[in-house]
Amino acid sequence: MNNNELPIALSNRHIHLKKEHIDVLFGLDHELTKMKDLSQPGQYAAMEKVDLEGKKGVIKGVRVLGPARNKTQVEISKTDSFALGIEAPVRDSGDLDGSAGLKIIGPKGEVVLEDGVIIAARHIHMHTEDAKRFGVIDKQVVSVKTKGKRAITFKNVLVRVNANYALEMHVDIDEGNAALVKNYDLVELVK
Amino acid sequence: MNNNELPIALSNRHIHLKKEHIDVLFGLDHELTKMKDLSQPGQYAAMEKVDLEGKKGVIKGVRVLGPARNKTQVEISKTDSFALGIEAPVRDSGDLDGSAGLKIIGPKGEVVLEDGVIIAARHIHMHTEDAKRFGVIDKQVVSVKTKGKRAITFKNVLVRVNANYALEMHVDIDEGNAALVKNYDLVELVK
Numbered sequence: 001m002n003n004n005e006l007p008i009a010l011s012n013r014h015i016h017l018k019k020e021h022i023d024v025l026f027g028l029d030h031e032l033t034k035m036k037d038l039s040q041p042g043q044y045a046a047m048e049k050v051d052l053e054g055k056k057g058v059i060k061g062v063r064v065l066g067p068a069r070n071k072t073q074v075e076i077s078k079t080d081s082f083a084l085g086i087e088a089p090v091r092d093s094g095d096l097d098g099s100a101g102l103k104i105i106g107p108k109g110e111v112v113l114e115d116g117v118i119i120a121a122r123h124i125h126m127h128t129e130d131a132k133r134f135g136v137i138d139k140q141v142v143s144v145k146t147k148g149k150r151a152i153t154f155k156n157v158l159v160r161v162n163a164n165y166a167l168e169m170h171v172d173i174d175e176g177n178a179a180l181v182k183n184y185d186l187v188e189l190v191k
Numbered sequence: 192m193n194n195n196e197l198p199i200a201l202s203n204r205h206i207h208l209k210k211e212h213i214d215v216l217f218g219l220d221h222e223l224t225k226m227k228d229l230s231q232p233g234q235y236a237a238m239e240k241v242d243l244e245g246k247k248g249v250i251k252g253v254r255v256l257g258p259a260r261n262k263t264q265v266e267i268s269k270t271d272s273f274a275l276g277i278e279a280p281v282r283d284s285g286d287l288d289g290s291a292g293l294k295i296i297g298p299k300g301e302v303v304l305e306d307g308v309i310i311a312a313r314h315i316h317m318h319t320e321d322a323k324r325f326g327v328i329d330k331q332v333v334s335v336k337t338k339g340k341r342a343i344t345f346k347n348v349l350v351r352v353n354a355n356y357a358l359e360m361h362v363d364i365d366e367g368n369a370a371l372v373k374n375y376d377l378v379e380l381v382k
Contacts, residue, residue: 078371121340149347150312150366152343154343175341178362178363
């Protein structure tokens, strides 16, 4: 791995749930069951899945990520937003005011979400030590170059630095497929 | 439109059929029915649709484009290739040797296609006069910049120059969604 390189990962559609919504969807005081750890420390893919219903369509079997959060957040792609028939904005994680809504369907109940549905803006997680190596700071905006036949340069990539983060760029499935990259492919950070 | 700008268009999955396959899928000597003209002179979207079946899944209602060609060519996105369970390569139009296969299902019959399924490589159609304006030649490879929140630069963009072409960049749905562009948005050609 060269000094300006980092691995990329494609985020498929998923949902982060707050406790109250886990209760409604899966039953009172239900605890999420870890299926596997994700690359970001403490985060995991749960065994639980839900269906998402928009005005135009339903997407079944959407993975729940744990642990529970303070606010429910659904992350989909632009392709998914067309299939559901909703107008989800491209947003940074947690920036949910005025974002899209939909119905979440679980085995024990349903939640009508007024907002919380976004297309996650591409971003880079990096540990404090990585930030020193790249010479960047938290919330800096950089570009990232991919290689190969469908080589592209992603502009407006937000860098998030935290002592709990592992070095990784996150793009959604549309972005990953457009660049024809796979998980753990190396990409180049450009300031 | 600035001197280095051109409109972009998103190509959804579609199929070009040779006459023998139109006969099998829609009946002997069936003539495609024009639904609407496309931006490239002489090309049209037909009323006819087919289903595509791969190892893993089926995509229903895929639009046939006319007129008939010498060889059947199916153009899908990487996202579609996962849904179908086939390994379609990124190729220029017409470069079909060793590309992917699938089953085409029409109202009157089915065709098992050995090859002909590609993910179309992004490209620019331009008239001879446009080529002079941009200072490029047929088969030149350029880059293209998009604007906005998801601004990206597409590298390896093939320029096709012909007196019958209308100025337009073609990307697939994955690429269009990754850049968050819509049909007729203006993008910038970079040599």
